[in-house]
Amino acid sequence: MSRDDERPRDSAEVPEGEQLALIRETVRKAKVPKAKPRTWRGAALAAERPVARVLVDKGPVHLDKLWDYAVPAEMDAEARPGVRVRVRFGAGAGKVREGRREGGGLLDGYIIERVAESDYRGPLAALAQVVSTEQVLGPGLLALCRAVADRYAGSLADVLQLALPKRNARAEGEPSPPPLPPPEPPAPGSWARYPAGPGFLEALARGDRPRAVWTALPGPHWPREWATAVAATLASGRGALVVVPDGRTAERVDAALTEVLGGPGRHVLLTADLGPEERYRRWLAVSRGSVRAVVGTRAAMFAPVRDLGLVGIWDDGDRSHSDDRLPQPHARDVLLLRAVHEKTGFLLGDLGRTVEAAQLVENGWARPLEADRERVRAAAPLIRTVDEGEVARDAEARAARLPTIAWQTVREALTRGPVLVQVPRRGYVPKLACERCREPARCAHCSGPLEARDADHLVCGWCGRDEPAWHCRECGGVRLRASVVGARRTAEELGRAFPSVPVRTSGRDHVLTSVPDRPALVVSTPGAEPVAEGGYAAALLLDGWALLGRPDLRAGEDALRHWLEAASLVRGHGEEDDDGRGGTVVIMAEPTLRPVQALVRWDPAGYAARELAERSDLGFPPISRMAAVTGPAEAVAELIASTRLPEGAETLGPVPLPPPPPGRPRRPGDPPAGEVWERALLRVRPGQGSALAAALKEAKARRLARGDRDPAVRVDPLDIG
DNA sequence: AGCACGCCGACT
């Protein structure tokens, strides 16, 4: 094939020397052992589709732009879409002196597609190297990553960094095991406790795509129920993917899968703490189609499961479902995108219910999958509330810091088994709330959270307006309080009061997985509660104030979620133990508060539905959609000014960003030490979320990237006060 | 991000 046929278009504009070279000189890294020719200058190009469109993975230039490179004939077979490549990328390469200059440094990238011609008006450099022939970025995964990038106004390159594991040559060199045949459809087991449960499994097993929001009954059965749903999907010949908040939970579901599937060959656990090599080995097994069921933490949401039939997420209200690297996609949303794009079933399981889940039910996209009231009552422990106000008035209780009823419950329960004591995490400091009804103090203008700038001076954390005359929307109260609970001290005192009983603690630093079925006081922070074999005899929830007093939009929802999680580990009220008594939960919180009521009635769905309606009225997410723009003041103002916002969009703020807590590692959106950044919130009407994301992405693409100086854009921010 | 080009002021 003649070289002239392969000449890039517009080569007339190229300096003479370069024109003769056809493609710029490129040199392979010397350290690569079995080097092919060290230069591709003058080499023949691939006969078919000699142009590779490459997404450059590192460097600040990406902005979703693809770069065209020439494919030398020797690389033709290997340079397939989806493989990792190295390319020369550098400034000033357009002008070549003496034909002797090398381009910039070698960068990693992925071939997105092969095409016959380039739009680039200039000489194409050749691919420097095909790193491996493994097709890591298949068409399905690429489409998903593009959709996620669009959804979050982020770049494709950023999303690819979240979706693709680091390459490991050793793991890649090994063959993956051959796939096992689909299993038989599983028996419904404890799914039979839900009227719609067996039907859901049958639909999965026959290849349908049912979608459900599952409110799991309290107790130890849900890991097995996940495994059964996955097995049913596998039985249809399709794959399944379940994302859970943490490694501990992933291991529980993994163990259940091993039981239900009768062995380890049909599923994998994908978590960060496997280490890079093993993680890549398992990821490859999924990508190559030898394993079709995956359970894992958030990075697993991108796992390229073949012929996906079910995506699932457990406990979607947990913060760890949101990645902290930009664009911070949330596992729930990524799995929703997958369910739609890949036409799969969808199962969102939770002991409680988030507003987002309530919205899926409300708009009819997913069906509720719930047990009958009677069964819920039997499976849940008895909940007793203790009004803190009452405690304050009761002199004896004040001295002891715990009311009589709590003492009695603990003393009695300790004769029958372990007792769980939930205490607030350090650093959960409540902000401002109505003294009378505990409703968080909100701005009259935009409903943002009020903060005390100094004594008697309230400022809105969203729009920055002063609030000179606050009064409570709920009850009309005019006094505020910021309260701190001495729950940790209470827990210590409990330990001293029962000296013969061992005290175990579980928290951020050392999380216990389980405790034996023996009397013990188990003190834990929310989310770190060990499972008690046989269930706790009782639980004491001491963190009501700390959880509810936060000004966060989700304070009530989070509090209820944490309480349900702890209470679900307690023996059911109607599930009698050997002594004929069920479990009891005592919660120290104002009994008229809605999250407390929801716990007492064990009605998370009702709570979420009401919360959703209220947020809709107040213009809060997820009905209205928001995006946060964070960065240096001028950069924030500039980006917002150049964004073609959808009709009816509001800009709240900007306000100075509170500095990140010392000690926390820096995250995207955090100002560098010593700098003050600002944050503005953009709010759009229902249905305008994707228009907002598109407008922001377009504005970002239009301005020149300046790295550090660029504002961070966060769609659907979680921490908006 | 790098890195080169380019359009201003101070120097041998």
Added chain:
DNA sequence: GTCGGCGTGCTC
């Protein structure tokens, strides 16, 4: 005249 400040823009 030339050296070099860093502001602007490009990298297939």
